[in-house]
Amino acid sequence: MQYRHLTAYALLSLSIGLSACSTAPLNLPAPHATETQSLLHLEDQFHLNNLATHFPDPLAITPEMKAFVKQHVPESLPEVGRLRYLTEALRNPRTFGISYHSGLTLTAAETFEQKHGNCISLTVLFIALAKEAKLNAWVNEVVENQDQELLADNRIAVYKHINAVVQLPNKQVVVDFSDLGDAYLRPQQRIPETRAAAQYYSNRGVDMLGENQLGLAYQYFKRALQLDTGTSYIWGNLGTLLNRMELYTEAEIAFREAYSLDNNDHTALGNLERLYLNSGKKSEAKQIRQVIVRRQLNNPYWHYGIAKQAFEEGKTEDALRSALRAIRLDNSEYRFYYFAAQIYRELGDRDNYHKFGIKAAMMRKAAQDAE
Template sequence: MLLCSACAAPGPIPPPLKPPSEDSTQQLLHKSALFNSPAISLKTPDEHILAVNAEMRYFVNEQVPAALSPRARLRYLSDALVRPSLLGIEYQPGVTQSAADTFANRRGDCLSLTSLFIALAREAKLDAYFNEVSVPPSWELLSDNRSAIYKHINAVVELGNGQREVVDFSVDIYDYRYPQKRVSDDIAAAQYYSNLGVSALHNDNYDDAYLYLRRALHLGPEEAYIWGNLGVLFRRGGYNSEAELAFSQALSLDPEESASLSNLARLYRSSGRKERAKQLEQVIASRQRDNPFWHYSRSRAAFERGDYAQALNAIKRAIRLDKNEYRFYQFAAVIFRSQGNTDKYHEYGLKAAHAKLKQSH
């Protein structure tokens, strides 16, 4: 967990896409029959991700003295969460749970751990809220020539007198320089259901995926990436017209939604609309050329193939585009070491250390 005091230039705009009508996009949330899903009302209430049970209340009462200052209460709570002899929570990517389930299982992804922290912090009378961080995609998030938009989330605690602290449970991901913004509890819940929907989609459970994604869009109808996820579900199910609507809606909300742009280009090409596909592909190629993290991903892929020359060319391009990212220097050092170039290995190792130190300040 990281406690610290507390945020990409947009790429080319895609060719004009006709925004779908509101009626047509709303109809996408009433397609249960396509997936043999029960037609549950979107207004049906469910237990919120921040719900607190008696055991959680007891934990706060025992571990966080109420008479302390907000900053001291924050420290007590943070220590109780991570100390192995107390709760001992662990960060585990890909495990999305509610605050109560995370408390019981003591592990989860950034959203799960943040939800647990916020639920307990509010129980300790701390002013805590969700903070969404736009993390650049790295090589771990790219596979099979497909990119993913990663919505990292952490917490901010207001301590009074203009003081605040960021609480983050994945130190290797968060950087205070990344664009970030406060988001509501409902938007965090929308991300929760979107994560569950994507997990169900990966397991080919289209029925549950649809129920989760429609719930996510009910809570966060302006979240472009969730419309993109819904488009992937329709595309996988063979419903291309619905998929095109969902991808178009995502891009109408956010022209920078690169995953939807790539998916729509593939849909156009597979359906014979080659000119439209080509237009989008040109935008995608331009964005990739100007994205240092894309070159970083290419370097990692080349390195895994044993092509050290190409890996070095790609990582040097990434460094030219962003001279402040320590991971680029770090990986360049790894490549030089594999080539047996000890001098360059030490040179880039030092550059990585200096860049990381500069970021920390």
């Protein structure tokens, strides 16, 4: 029961450097609570004092959705049967035909009406319908190394994968709307619905920022932070907006808050580095750059991302070197072996193509069996 994914994403303006440097510990104190709270009261900067925005409930269910469940999910069935009937009804083109669309962050009701959406959209739809079918369902966040998606397109986004979990009498079943068929094998954690809603509003804010509707973007980010002040990338998204507005002091506070919540948030570091460079704080920018470079060079997912980028650019030998470096740093990730096999095939090295391909297949099967 696999679907496709998108999920909450974080804006960044991070350029990558490769020079090795010695580094000192990063001294980046967290902003005071009064500073961060002040960022949620900037309506004057966006001329929003007289503008009221309606924030829909992402999980709200409509009469049509209730009728769908009643028609396709017999309430007399046990939980496992209700789950099966619901997922089959959603997948079957004759009854619904759900599909993935990366550019759409929708509520459950909107997703039901349009029959497609991104990962958050599809997940909130499933959760709403599952609850109507009297299933115990909740939102799950797949713990993913952010650098992987960061370097797949290092000027756009960091992704967090979202899926759903249903509790059956003797087991939990993951329903994952992901184009990565193995997403259910990765570490996951339950998150409250308020955090899922915050991710929805944050994504909507990013959508508005992309459309240059800065006032709406601010309102969505503010709403997200009213629900969840503890997620770093939402503060980072707000910082990107404030930077766009040339509110540099406020943007720095937002980026520092993001980093204080997650000191592995390379997005926040990259944005801070650029902010400091643009404001003439070269010493602070250099210190951050050194930390970023050190972390990149020791991060297998960074090398994996570099390998993918080089491969797409036709730099096959460079791609192989980076893929093998990723394997040396982490020999437990089957995707590294699988990608190395692809590179060897492109190079015409059949022996290593088979060697690494078989290794990847065995590692993936072992992970599936363990699950």
